[in-house]
Structure formats: C-alpha cells, structure tokens
Amino acid sequence: MKFDYPKAPPLREYSVGEGEATTAADQRILAKDIPCQAACPALTNVPLYIEHLLHGDPDACNAVNLESNVFPGVLGRVCTRPCEDRCRHQWTNTRGPVRICHLKRAGADRATRVVAPPPYFPASGKRVAIVGGGPAGLAAARELKRLGHDVTLFERQPELGGMMIHGIPRFRLPREVVEQEIRLITETGIHVHLNADVQAEGLQELSDAYDAVCIAAGTMQVHQLDLPGIPPELLISGLDFMHRYNHRQITSLEGDVVVIGGGFTAVDCARSSARAARRLLGHGGKISIYYRRSEHFMAANQEEMEEIERENILIRTLATPVRGRLENGHVAAVTLRRNVLDTSSQGDKPRMITVPDSEFEVPCRHVIVAIGQHREEGLLPTGWELTTGFRTSQPHVFATGDFATGSDNVIKAVANGKAVAEEIDTFLMGTRRMETVVRVQTVHCDGYVGRVRDHDLLDPDPMQVAQLQQRAVDNHEVELGFSPRGQQTNAERCYLCHYKFEIDQDRCIHCDWCIDVAPRKCIQRVSRVFCRDDGSVEDVIEATLAADGTYIWIDSDQCIRCGKCLRVCPTEAISMQRTERLHRPR
Amino acid sequence: MQRQMNKRRLSEDEEIKAAGLTLDFDEIAKRGVMSKEEYAIAKWYGVYGSRQSGNLMARIVIPGGVVTTPQARQIAQTAENHAQGRINITTRQSLQYHWLKVPRVPDMLRELAREQVTTYHGCGDVNRNVAACPLAENCVHARLNVRPYAREAARLLAACHDLDNLPRKFKITWSGCPAACAQPYMNCLGLIAVTVLRDGQPQTGFQAVIGGGMGWKGFVAQELFSWVPPAHAVALTRAVALLFRDQGDRFHRGKARLKFVVQRLGIARCREIVRENLHAEGVSTADFCTGPLTEVAGSIPQRPLVDSRLETADGTAVVRVRVPKGELTARHLRDLAELSDRYADQRLYTTNRQNLEFHGVAQEKRPTLVQAVQQLGFETDGIEGICDLVPCVGTTYCPKAVATTRDLTDLLDPVVRQDKFAGIREAVRINLTGCPNSCSPYRIVDIGFRGMRIREQLGSVEGWEMLIGGSQRAHGWKLGEFKTEDCPAVTEIVLDTFLELREEGETLTGCVQRLGGGPFYERVWERPLGDGAQPDGGTGTGHVGGEP
Ligand code: SF4
Ligand code: SF4
Numbered sequence A: 001m002k003f004d005y006p007k008a009p010p011l012r013e014y015s016v017g018e019g020e021a022t023t024a025a026d027q028r029i030l031a032k033d034i035p036c037q038a039a040c041p042a043l044t045n046v047p048l049y050i051e052h053l054l055h056g057d058p059d060a061c062n063a064v065n066l067e068s069n070v071f072p073g074v075l076g077r078v079c080t081r082p083c084e085d086r087c088r089h090q091w092t093n094t095r096g097p098v099r100i101c102h103l104k105r106a107g108a109d110r111a112t113r114v115v116a117p118p119p120y121f122p123a124s125g126k127r128v129a130i131v132g133g134g135p136a137g138l139a140a141a142r143e144l145k146r147l148g149h150d151v152t153l154f155e156r157q158p159e160l161g162g163m164m165i166h167g168i169p170r171f172r173l174p175r176e177v178v179e180q181e182i183r184l185i186t187e188t189g190i191h192v193h194l195n196a197d198v199q200a201e202g203l204q205e206l207s208d209a210y211d212a213v214c215i216a217a218g219t220m221q222v223h224q225l226d227l228p229g230i231p232p233e234l235l236i237s238g239l240d241f242m243h244r245y246n247h248r249q250i251t252s253l254e255g256d257v258v259v260i261g262g263g264f265t266a267v268d269c270a271r272s273s274a275r276a277a278r279r280l281l282g283h284g285g286k287i288s289i290y291y292r293r294s295e296h297f298m299a300a301n302q303e304e305m306e307e308i309e310r311e312n313i314l315i316r317t318l319a320t321p322v323r324g325r326l327e328n329g330h331v332a333a334v335t336l337r338r339n340v341l342d343t344s345s346q347g348d349k350p351r352m353i354t355v356p357d358s359e360f361e362v363p364c365r366h367v368i369v370a371i372g373q374h375r376e377e378g379l380l381p382t383g384w385e386l387t388t389g390f391r392t393s394q395p396h397v398f399a400t401g402d403f404a405t406g407s408d409n410v411i412k413a414v415a416n417g418k419a420v421a422e423e424i425d426t427f428l429m430g431t432r433r434m435e436t437v438v439r440v441q442t443v444h445c446d447g448y449v450g451r452v453r454d455h456d457l458l459d460p461d462p463m464q465v466a467q468l469q470q471r472a473v474d475n476h477e478v479e480l481g482f483s484p485r486g487q488q489t490n491a492e493r494c495y496l497c498h499y500k501f502e503i504d505q506d507r508c509i510h511c512d513w514c515i516d517v518a519p520r521k522c523i524q525r526v527s528r529v530f531c532r533d534d535g536s537v538e539d540v541i542e543a544t545l546a547a548d549g550t551y552i553w554i555d556s557d558q559c560i561r562c563g564k565c566l567r568v569c570p571t572e573a574i575s576m577q578r579t580e581r582l583h584r585p586r
Numbered sequence B: 001m002q003r004q005m006n007k008r009r010l011s012e013d014e015e016i017k018a019a020g021l022t023l024d025f026d027e028i029a030k031r032g033v034m035s036k037e038e039y040a041i042a043k044w045y046g047v048y049g050s051r052q053s054g055n056l057m058a059r060i061v062i063p064g065g066v067v068t069t070p071q072a073r074q075i076a077q078t079a080e081n082h083a084q085g086r087i088n089i090t091t092r093q094s095l096q097y098h099w100l101k102v103p104r105v106p107d108m109l110r111e112l113a114r115e116q117v118t119t120y121h122g123c124g125d126v127n128r129n130v131a132a133c134p135l136a137e138n139c140v141h142a143r144l145n146v147r148p149y150a151r152e153a154a155r156l157l158a159a160c161h162d163l164d165n166l167p168r169k170f171k172i173t174w175s176g177c178p179a180a181c182a183q184p185y186m187n188c189l190g191l192i193a194v195t196v197l198r199d200g201q202p203q204t205g206f207q208a209v210i211g212g213g214m215g216w217k218g219f220v221a222q223e224l225f226s227w228v229p230p231a232h233a234v235a236l237t238r239a240v241a242l243l244f245r246d247q248g249d250r251f252h253r254g255k256a257r258l259k260f261v262v263q264r265l266g267i268a269r270c271r272e273i274v275r276e277n278l279h280a281e282g283v284s285t286a287d288f289c290t291g292p293l294t295e296v297a298g299s300i301p302q303r304p305l306v307d308s309r310l311e312t313a314d315g316t317a318v319v320r321v322r323v324p325k326g327e328l329t330a331r332h333l334r335d336l337a338e339l340s341d342r343y344a345d346q347r348l349y350t351t352n353r354q355n356l357e358f359h360g361v362a363q364e365k366r367p368t369l370v371q372a373v374q375q376l377g378f379e380t381d382g383i384e385g386i387c388d389l390v391p392c393v394g395t396t397y398c399p400k401a402v403a404t405t406r407d408l409t410d411l412l413d414p415v416v417r418q419d420k421f422a423g424i425r426e427a428v429r430i431n432l433t434g435c436p437n438s439c440s441p442y443r444i445v446d447i448g449f450r451g452m453r454i455r456e457q458l459g460s461v462e463g464w465e466m467l468i469g470g471s472q473r474a475h476g477w478k479l480g481e482f483k484t485e486d487c488p489a490v491t492e493i494v495l496d497t498f499l500e501l502r503e504e505g506e507t508l509t510g511c512v513q514r515l516g517g518g519p520f521y522e523r524v525w526e527r528p529l530g531d532g533a534q535p536d537g538g539t540g541t542g543h544v545g546g547e548p
C-alpha cells in the first residue's frame, strides 16, 4: 500500500520481549549485559543478590548465592573475585568496582534463615560415590542429591572441607563458617565416610558397586624443590605447613622464615608464620616471601598485599633459590639468584632471564616451599586415564575439581563440581534434564529501582579489619565484615545490570530527548547496525544528522541503569526489563 | 565532596530548584553565558533555550489574553531592539520572542517593565499565563464576563510565594460558557461559567474541571465541582494549585503534572483535598455543588467562534486578524496597535489559535478597519476554520521539536483552500505540533498532526502521526503515520471522504464521532480496518460523542 513504508527491521536483543528466551544468543546477550555474572565461574547472579541487600533482605541475598556458588560465607571471604575485574562500575573509574565479594559475605553474615536449596527431581534410585570432600566434591554431592541420586562421599581426612579447612588459614576463613555451609549440604541426606582413604583398589571397588563414581580428590602432591645443601626432609612443604598450622600443631616458630612461592599457599604460609612467630607485632624472626616473578604475578589481591605489608612480612620478588646451607643440622640460609622478566616473551607468564653474578644469601631457620601441587597419579587404577569434559576412560567414572583441572581456586572447584553433577546426571538418566533460559520481564517502575545517580559516585565505606594486637591472638579473623552502613553504601553502588533498558523501534519517533538527558554515551543515533549471525549487535555506525539515523539505540554495555531515558521518553518507547538466568529442570 | 544523600527521590530539576530561584540577569549578561542551573531557573523569568545555540526564547505573559496598545507598542519596540523584530503568539495567548541573546535579557526585562509587561512566570514550574475566552466580555453566549476572574487569578497566584515551586507547570483557563472555547478540558484547571437552577433560581457560577492536559499523554479534565459561587472561584484556583504543589510527583517530571495526580489519587480524593485547602484558608465550601446540574441559560451553537456565528452582546463588531503561523513582525504589531487606538477599544486580544482580535469596533467603522488590516497583508476571515492552521513553532525555534510544523503548514495551505472544500470551511480545524509536548493541541481538533521521524531502510525521514475527529472531551483517532510529502494527499482524502459522508451542519469531528474512524481509514489505506481497532499506538481516548 502506498503509505506502508518499507522500514529497517526493529532492533531487539533478546529473542523474546517478555517471557523466556532460550537461544544461545540470548545467553550471550545476558553475559554481555551482566559482565560480573559472566565472569563468575559459577555464574552467580551478582546484581540480583546485591539488589536484595540494597532492599535490606540478606536472606534472599544469601539464597541467591547459595544456589549458585554453594559456599557464600566461604567465597565471600576467599574468592579470587574474577567478577570484580569485569564490573562495569570501574569502567568510569568511579572508585573502582563494586565490592561484589564483600557484599556476598555481608549477605551470609546477616542472613538469619539459611535453608538448603530444594531438590530438582524425586529420587532416581541411582547411587553415586564421590571421592574427596573438598569444595568440588561437596558441590557435586549437593547437586547430585538435588537431582535425585543417592550420594555417598568418601573423605580421607577426619573432616570434610578439603582446602577450605586444611589449606586456608583460619584468620582468613573461620572454621565455623565452613562447617556451617558444609552441614547444610550433608544434612540433605548425603552419606559421608570420613577417614576413608580411597586409593586405586578402592576406586575399582567403588566403580563396581556404584552407578557412577566421581573423583574429586584434589591435588595433594606438592611440587618438590631441589635445593642442594638442604636435605628434602628439612624443607617444609607449604600444604603440610598449612595443614599443621590449621590443626594447631604449629603454635610458635623460632627464627627467620623464608617462604618460596607466589601463590595463595605461599602467602597463607607467610601470614600464618607471622602469627606463629608473633612477627605481627614486630617480635620474633623475620618472615619473607621470595618469588621468582614480579608482584604482578602473585595470586594475592591488592587488599591482601596491603595486609601482608601491615603484618610485617617482606615480599622479595624476581629471585630464584639455588641452594641452601645447614649449620648444626639445622637450616641456616638459602642462597637465591636474581632474575629479570623477559618482557618480549609471549603468554600469560613471561620467561625469566637470570642475572649473572647476582647470588645473595638469606639467613633463615625455616624454609617453606609452596610452589604448587598436582594430583596423585597413583590414585587411578592402571589403565584408567582422564579424558575431556570431566570424563575418564571408564564411562561411569568422572573427575572434577583440582583433580581434573590442576590446582585452582575454590570458586572454580565449586563450578566444576556443579558441572560434573549434571554430566553424571545426563549419563545416569540418558538425557540432559536441566536447561538454562533467560527470563525477561518488563518492570513498570518508571525506571526507578531504588537507587539514584548519586549512588554511583559514592565513596563506599571500606571493610573493617582487625588491629594487629587482635590478630596476634588465636587466629582472629582479619576482615571483620561490613558495618550496616558499609553494606548499604556498597550495595547502592551497583548499577544493577540485570535491568535492561531497550527502545521499541516501532514506537520511537527520534525526538532525541533520551539522548539529551542520558548521563553518558549510552544512547546513540545510529545509521547502521551490524549483527552477528545470531542477531546480537556487533557494531554500529553513529549518525550525526537526523536524516541518517535509522535507529535510536541503547548500548546496554554503556548503560548505567539510571532510568532517565525511560522517564523522559514521550512515546513510552523505552522499557525496562529485568533479566535473569534460570537454570532448572526442563 | 559527596553529594547529600537524604533527598533520594528527587529529579535533578528539583535539586536545582531547591537551591533557590533567584537570578540576576545583569550578572549573567556580564558573564555572557548561563550555567545549566541558571538555564533551569531562568524559566521562572520566562526565559528558555532555543533550538539555535546561543539564542533564547522569552515568553511574555498576557493574563487573560489582553494587551493595551501602549503595551503592544512596547512589546514591538523591545522585539526590534533585542529579538530581530519578531513576535510569536502562542496557543495559550502569550507572546514570545525567539531571537534573544543572553546579554540582551536584562534590557529586555527593563524595557517591558515600563509598560507593566513581564515575562515573569512565563515558563517554569509555576502557574502559567491564565487563559480566557477571547471574546469574554462581549460574547453573546457568555454567562458572565470571565476576563476579570482570569486577571484576578493571575494576580493572586503570582503573588503567592508558596506557589512558586510547583512540581511542574500549572495551567488555568476560564471559559464564558459551556461551549468551552477557552479549552477548559485540556487545562490543569478549567473554569466554565454556567447558569444553573439552584433552589429553583437560576444562578450563575462556575463549573470547575481539573486534570486535563495534552503533553506526551492526553487527559480529559474531570469535574471537580459542578457549581462554585463566583465569589470563591479565584480562591479555588489557589486551593487547586496547593493540591498540585503537595501531591505532584517530584521525582518523575514526566508524570508530575496535575493530570497524573488526578489519575493517581482519583477525583474524589482530589476534591476532598481541595475542600480541606479551602477550609484551611477560611473559605466555606457549603455552597459548592457536585453532581449533575441543568444549565438553563440559552442554547449555544456548535463552534460559536467561526466567522458566521460570531455574535457580540452589545452589537459592536469584532475584527479578527489571522496571523499566519502565529508570527508577527514588530512593525505589524505596532500598526495593529495604531488601528486599535483608532477604531477599536485600544486593546489587542490574543486567541488560542494564535490570532489577534479587535473588539468594540463600531459597526460603521468595521469596513475601514477590515480594509486597513488587509492592507497590512492579513486575512480577516476564515478564523477558527479550515484555513486557520495552527502550527507550534516546531523546529524553526523549539529545541524539543522533531518536525518542521511551518513547512507542513505551507504544504497543507493550498490543499485546504481548494474550492471544493468551501462548504466545509467552518467544519474543520487543523493543528500541527512538532513534538509530543503538543503545544499546538493536536488531539482536540478535527485533524491533528504530531511530528515524528519515520524509520526507513537506512536513515529516517520526517513524518507525522495523524489524528482525526478529536475534541476536548474525546481525543482524536489515530489514522496513521505519514511522511511529510504524503500528508497533503492524505489530508485531501480525509476531506473528500468527509464531504461525501457529511450530514448537514456536521463537523469533521462530529462525523468521526458518528461513524468512527473506519471509513476514513479505509479510504486512506485502501483496505478495511480489520476488527475496528485503532491502528497501533493510537493516542486517542475513544469517543463519547458530542463536542466539545
Ligand atoms: S555494577 Fe553491579 S551488576 Fe554491574 S557489573 Fe558491577 S557488580 Fe555487576
Ligand atoms: S538508563 Fe537510559 S539514560 Fe540511563 S544510562 Fe541507561 S540508557 Fe543511559
């Protein structure tokens, strides 16, 4: 018809405007819109839990975390926080990222009703054995139980928790926190066998007796350091040191301590030594960390580095130990050699170049070696081997956590534990029973979600930390959690990226009023839009003249969810949707 | 420094307002530029941004729509001095300059003040220019002369300092009779003079309606009181303004206007609050009526202001000046003032169709005056009819505009002037607004255009949402969205269809109200309307029948 003008198709990102979006592209759009969630290995819905805190509901906040990352209290303290590196809030340099991790802890600290997430399916009659009761094994156990299977957990130590109990010092992660969250899992009806050291034979037996077996035995074999001049038995392994320290077998240390390594264990050993040696308060011997690369490559984050400094621990980098020296049968010194980094080298970690004639001796009484660990190869019966995707050469035997991936952090272990549970379920039931969709709901609240632009620019209250005197007493926790005000000001900073602002191109009349009020370059007049095969926007060409503008388009990547555009739009073309990843039974 | 966190749900404008509403334009002139905050506050002084950066607009308030000839001359002189000699008449009977520069503002204000003319409260979140029937004192249908009430209300509300920071603008109009020529149903507060039977006696007073409005969302005013004694009518304006001050949304500016308050609270609750406000100030509402009353004064023809029906009470003549697009030169304004001194009542009257009028012209002087006006290049007939196109300023000046209303006006002019439409010249009114703010109220006329851009395969072109069959109490029906180049053709189809379907004496709106939009839709789109629904995105409110 004469007045039916041909038009460019309307732009809409999700495959549905309202309801459940199910395509792969929908998942990708969610990942782009909520970068922190995408960065979390367990895909925690960060903005949703922060929104619950913002509205003063720590129970709901904790429930979101419990569902996704299984150990909110633990991860709220020790997570490596990949989410914070991706948080939108730092793109504009407004006082750094949202303190996502600490807020998770705030929710866990203040939650009063903590209940285990509900089962997905009724009992299947299938039995699964899990070897290893660390974060991966526990996460797998919880999910398998929810999927309806009968789960038996075998742990070689007298208690569950793995690295969370034995590896991480209590002043970073109090025991009660771990125990409480483990109890929530085991109480759902998981059979637990403690002191059950399953080796190759045992594994063979389990594989005969159970419908599926999952190995989550971690990496208990430490990398050895060959240090001429000191017999290996006089070198303390970092893992061993932490285990003994956490079980109060090391209460005091005499003399200087040298810790070799730059990972979490090295730092934890040094901080634990500082406590054992009362070095915190300036007494006792010197505690030093020697690491072969630069500080940049150490595992500890900025806040922890500051605490290390405060606790009187020296960090010396770009040094590799070459030999040791004994006196009267005791360790007396380590000799190290300087390196420089080869900045031209490729890859994540640069190569090191030895500096000639740079050796120096560091007198010390103890050398703790924490340069990493690997899995016990002997655990697998002969002929078994790991393949890909959590599988092994035995069809009903699976592997997960550090045992499968090599030594990694708690959140990855949890994520892998959850993932393997679904693989096992699919194997047992012959079909994939869980699905992921994105729920898209239009919210009518005039774009107001309980926060205003000023909140973006808040200087958030920092987390409180214990005084050194306090820390010296019985492993007192260093980070004390947010004050109520700290919790509120920190929660208010989050843009709540699970809200999405979008323009209905068929209603938009190109008045540009939204562009005028927008606080940032979040809305553009664009002439061309380039989409990927799946329909998501890859790039746009901005238009200066009104006549060149095909669309007025919101770049949800730049949007800080202020709602101004929605309120000003005279044609009600702009909608606010709440998006949420749902993982649930099909 | 951290911003204060204790005023969370306030819009940015409210925060600026909270900091104070006083400006010194000499200080600003010395500096030569205005800050964002000063721009926001300048509105209270009637000074607003313009589309051309560096230009300002200033709106002169004309309470009740009357200027004396000395005032008119001063306004003309000041336009010449500071605003490139151009003056625009608005649909709320104010006058505007569009070519001001920052350094000229203080002199402009001082010059106007010489004749007690002001731009103060021309814009801003205050009671705006109070409008009234153009022919108030002399219309044959007027139940009473509303002009003094309009001027008194303007004086009162300007003097109330507790009303200088409302949530948004507040608009009052006074209509002399139920014909509603002053557009009471599309104002925040409309007062309509009525003569009703009370205790068996005819008594004249006001019906009060509130919560009407155009803007991005059209609302029809609802009845607050069916009768208010004239003595309390002005007090009522303040009581309603207080209702608005206290209840308007100060976070979401787009939903701040009184119409949203009425929508949110309901008319009954609003009525209670207004009564409380009146009682608090010692005004008894015992006499106020609610519920239907019968009007007993004489019947009123439809559209009493069209040329053929215009009738004065005292028999003097009215001579009207059709001001194309509402824009005048200073020279013309001065000449018209001169003519008023000579042949009329030494005043000029502004109308909501952006025209000017002479009142009190002796019948025998009428031809001379008409001729003089025509010699100035103005038409003196066709007012309130099809040729009296009313565009807002559009992209010519307005920073908000999306479309060039004046260009479309030029395109439509030859269409509506065709001889074949001679029979319907008084049966159609056409308004054109450049953006959804609806400064030219496009929903309440027979044919309304609202500017937009229409997406193409690549880029976009100017276009218009077109409504037909609107009236104050039943907003227009959406016919479609058309590119500018197609609007003349569509308009012609609509008018042809109207010619065909029209019943004797019917207006286009009457015809659409009788038949629905369907027949027009079918002719334009050459396809049936389907299930009778309005095309997508229609802004009309559905029809209740019967103008206004
Ligand atoms: S602002 Fe909030 S939702 Fe957005 S990326 Fe940061 S933590 Fe996630
Ligand atoms: S809500 Fe709208 S105006 Fe605010 S940042 Fe997002 S796109 Fe921009």
Ligand code: SF4
Residues within 6 Å of the ligand: A503, A507, A508, A509, A510, A511, A512, A513, A514, A515, A552, A568, A569, A570, A571, A572, A573, A574
């Ligand atoms: S304010 Fe609304 S209509 Fe105007 S350009 Fe933005 S989305 Fe389009």
